[in-house]
Amino acid sequence: MAVTDRVQPPPPTTKQQTSRDKSVKRLAFSHKVPKWDVKLSPYLYISPFFLLFAVTGLFPLAYTAWVSLHSWNLIGGKGAFTGLENYEFVLAQPFFWNAVGNTFSIFLLSSVPQVVLAIAIAAVLDANLRARTFWRMGVLVPFVVAPVAVGLIFNNLFADQAGLFNEMLTGIGLDPVRWHSDSLASHAAIATMVNFRWTGYNALIFLAAMQAIPRDVYEAATIDGAGRLRQFFSVTVPMLRPTIIFVVITATIGGLQIFDEARVFDQAGLGGADRQWQTLTMYIWELGWGQRNFGRASAVAWLLFLIIVLIAMANFLITRRIATQGGRR
Amino acid sequence: MSSIPMIEQTAGKGAARAAQRGLGTRRRGAPGGTQRRPGFLTYGFLGAVLLGSVFPLWWSFLVGSHDSSVISKGVPLIPGGNFLANASTVLDSIPFWKALGNSIIVSTVTAASVVLFSTLAGFAFAKLRFRGSKGLLVFVIATMAVPTQLGVVPLFIVMAKLGWTGSLWAVIIPGVVTAFGVFWMTQYLRDALPDELIEAVRIDGASMIQAFWYVGLPAARPAAAMLALFTFVATWTNFFWPFIVLDPSNPTLPVALQLLQAAHFVDYSIVLAGAVLSTIPLLILFAVAGRQLVSGIMQGAVKG
Numbered sequence: 001m002a003v004t005d006r007v008q009p010p011p012p013t014t015k016q017q018t019s020r021d022k023s024v025k026r027l028a029f030s031h032k033v034p035k036w037d038v039k040l041s042p043y044l045y046i047s048p049f050f051l052l053f054a055v056t057g058l059f060p061l062a063y064t065a066w067v068s069l070h071s072w073n074l075i076g077g078k079g080a081f082t083g084l085e086n087y088e089f090v091l092a093q094p095f096f097w098n099a100v101g102n103t104f105s106i107f108l109l110s111s112v113p114q115v116v117l118a119i120a121i122a123a124v125l126d127a128n129l130r131a132r133t134f135w136r137m138g139v140l141v142p143f144v145v146a147p148v149a150v151g152l153i154f155n156n157l158f159a160d161q162a163g164l165f166n167e168m169l170t171g172i173g174l175d176p177v178r179w180h181s182d183s184l185a186s187h188a189a190i191a192t193m194v195n196f197r198w199t200g201y202n203a204l205i206f207l208a209a210m211q212a213i214p215r216d217v218y219e220a221a222t223i224d225g226a227g228r229l230r231q232f233f234s235v236t237v238p239m240l241r242p243t244i245i246f247v248v249i250t251a252t253i254g255g256l257q258i259f260d261e262a263r264v265f266d267q268a269g270l271g272g273a274d275r276q277w278q279t280l281t282m283y284i285w286e287l288g289w290g291q292r293n294f295g296r297a298s299a300v301a302w303l304l305f306l307i308i309v310l311i312a313m314a315n316f317l318i319t320r321r322i323a324t325q326g327g328r329r
Numbered sequence: 330m331s332s333i334p335m336i337e338q339t340a341g342k343g344a345a346r347a348a349q350r351g352l353g354t355r356r357r358g359a360p361g362g363t364q365r366r367p368g369f370l371t372y373g374f375l376g377a378v379l380l381g382s383v384f385p386l387w388w389s390f391l392v393g394s395h396d397s398s399v400i401s402k403g404v405p406l407i408p409g410g411n412f413l414a415n416a417s418t419v420l421d422s423i424p425f426w427k428a429l430g431n432s433i434i435v436s437t438v439t440a441a442s443v444v445l446f447s448t449l450a451g452f453a454f455a456k457l458r459f460r461g462s463k464g465l466l467v468f469v470i471a472t473m474a475v476p477t478q479l480g481v482v483p484l485f486i487v488m489a490k491l492g493w494t495g496s497l498w499a500v501i502i503p504g505v506v507t508a509f510g511v512f513w514m515t516q517y518l519r520d521a522l523p524d525e526l527i528e529a530v531r532i533d534g535a536s537m538i539q540a541f542w543y544v545g546l547p548a549a550r551p552a553a554a555m556l557a558l559f560t561f562v563a564t565w566t567n568f569f570w571p572f573i574v575l576d577p578s579n580p581t582l583p584v585a586l587q588l589l590q591a592a593h594f595v596d597y598s599i600v601l602a603g604a605v606l607s608t609i610p611l612l613i614l615f616a617v618a619g620r621q622l623v624s625g626i627m628q629g630a631v632k633g
Binding site for chain 2: 037038039041042043045046048049050052053056057058059060061063064066067121124125127128129130133135136137138139140141142143144145146147148149150152153154156157159162164167196200201204205207208211249253256257259260263264267269281284285288289294297298301302304305308312
């Protein structure tokens with residue numbers, strides 16, 4: 001550590017008397033600090049997080065399972081124990097499977113293009129730019145726009161009649177898209193909102209990771225005769241792998257719980273007349289607060305929890321496999 | 330960074346150097362190892378990206394500055410003169426000022442408490458020796474992957490039991506300390522705060538909490554400022570839980586915006602004027618602290 005130069009040894013003979021006085025004083029002072037302070041303080045300092053996580057994170061999740069085994073009304077409260085009835089009911093609902101499909105569709109449409117585009121933007125930002133801070137700040141502007149506001153703005157841009165995107169499509173001789181009734185089109189519109197808000201943010205993460213790649217790797221590649229494009233695909237992208245995995249995992253956890261943008265895609269907020277863009281979180285809301293059936297809402301919440309855990313585990317296994325392969329090379 | 334000299338004074342040269350290392354811009358050339366300036370294509374691509382980032386906001390202002398009769402014929406690309414009229418309709422249809430005040434209260438209190446509790450925990454994890462510290466830190470990191478949003482039903486039941494539904498406490502309390510914050514401060518303090526400094530103040534007779542207050546907190550200031558910023562933005566833009574637990578009469582801004590949409594779903598000029606109004610505070614924050622947001626994201630990426 002570089003701190004040692006700060007500690008200057010006292011000049012040999014001149015001030016010896018005073019410094020000894022001081023050290024005596026210090027020693028006397030330190031006896032006042034009780035031992036429990038040293039032992040207990042760390043636990044005290046970390047306790048707020050653990051308490052809060054237990055009360056607002058862990059307990060509600062566990063209690064969700066309990067609620068899901070009862071008939072439970074928003075107003076009336078707990079009813080009879082019904083076992084797995086809520087699950088049986090929910091799993092037999094076409095709207096449940098519809099929501100599962102919508103959630104995954106929106107998730108894929110938002111995460112895959114987002115990661116690709118973010119890496120491309122990062123590569124460009126990594127160049128020796130003029131006014132680099134300006135460009136970096138520029139791509140981050142959407143991050144400060146609330147998802148609800150993003151949803152409202154894009155809802156207008158994607159309007160079926162006279163929306164800007166449809167005007168542009170008809171302008172170049174294509175048919176207008178029915179963004180608010182066609183299922184896949186609505187997913188693309190909602191995914192665009194997610195991409196709008198997060199691509200720049202992720203580009204900065206990739207940019208930081210790119211700048212951490214040691215330069216001699218590129219020098220070696222240049223000597224081996226690799227061009228810029230080849231360097232990008234053979235050096236930059238493989239070196240970014242851990243960051244890509246990090247971004248994908250965060251995107252998974254957030255993306256499978258998407259609610260805000262889809263909720264405001266029309267004024268009813270239930271995901272369209274035929275639930276074309278109803279996500280699982282929206283379905284939880286509809287069951288719990290729309291139909292006031294907490295039991296069924298909890299069953300869906302718990303199922304979504306299992307889905308996320310499964311995918312996180314799959315992610316982890318794939319990651320480990322990739323990591324070990326990377327090591328072998 | 331103006332806080333570097335401050336750290337140097339309060340936490341020593343080593344801390345200042347460590348802080349600088351964390352914050353400093355790495356000057357290096359293009360990946361090819363050449364220093365050449367990129368060409369027209371690069372700037373063209375970046376310009377397009379920038380346009381994509383800013384255009385929706387500009388569009389929102391365009392729509393919000395005309396009245397609905399103009400918009401139905403196609404939105405002109407020049408702002409109209411109707412923004413103030415639309416804005417006043419917004420103020421009439423939703424409790425905008427109340428929502429703004431609530432958003433400020435909720436975001437400020439949450440940011441302050443996240444910083445305090447996260448720095449406290451980060452100080453303990455990074456600098457104090459105690460049994461089980463490693464395992465507990467791993468646990469903290471693991472909780473970041475837990476989708477706690479799925480516990481809304483019981484959380485709502487608990488808040489209803491406490492009589493907190495509709496109150497700002499219901500929104501503030503679940504966010505007063507985050508796993509990300511603890512992790513972030515632990516990472517930062519590990520480098521930025523020399524052990525010798527804590528030992529020195531301990532020998533001087535400082536208690537643990539005094540050591541935290543006089544040495545830990547000053548050393549943590551740059552990272553704490555960034556954590557405060559991110560928490561503020563995240564809390565301000567949060568929708569799902571406030572939407573569930575707050576009443577329409579006492580909303581935060583995103584909740585109020587959704588009410589505006591429900592009230593004026595045909596008239597985009599008013600809805601988007603509201604979207605602009607609700608975004609202005611964070612745009613001001615961005616103008617002041619956007620640089621810190623950028624370097625915060627980039628530091629988090631390297632460490633995380």
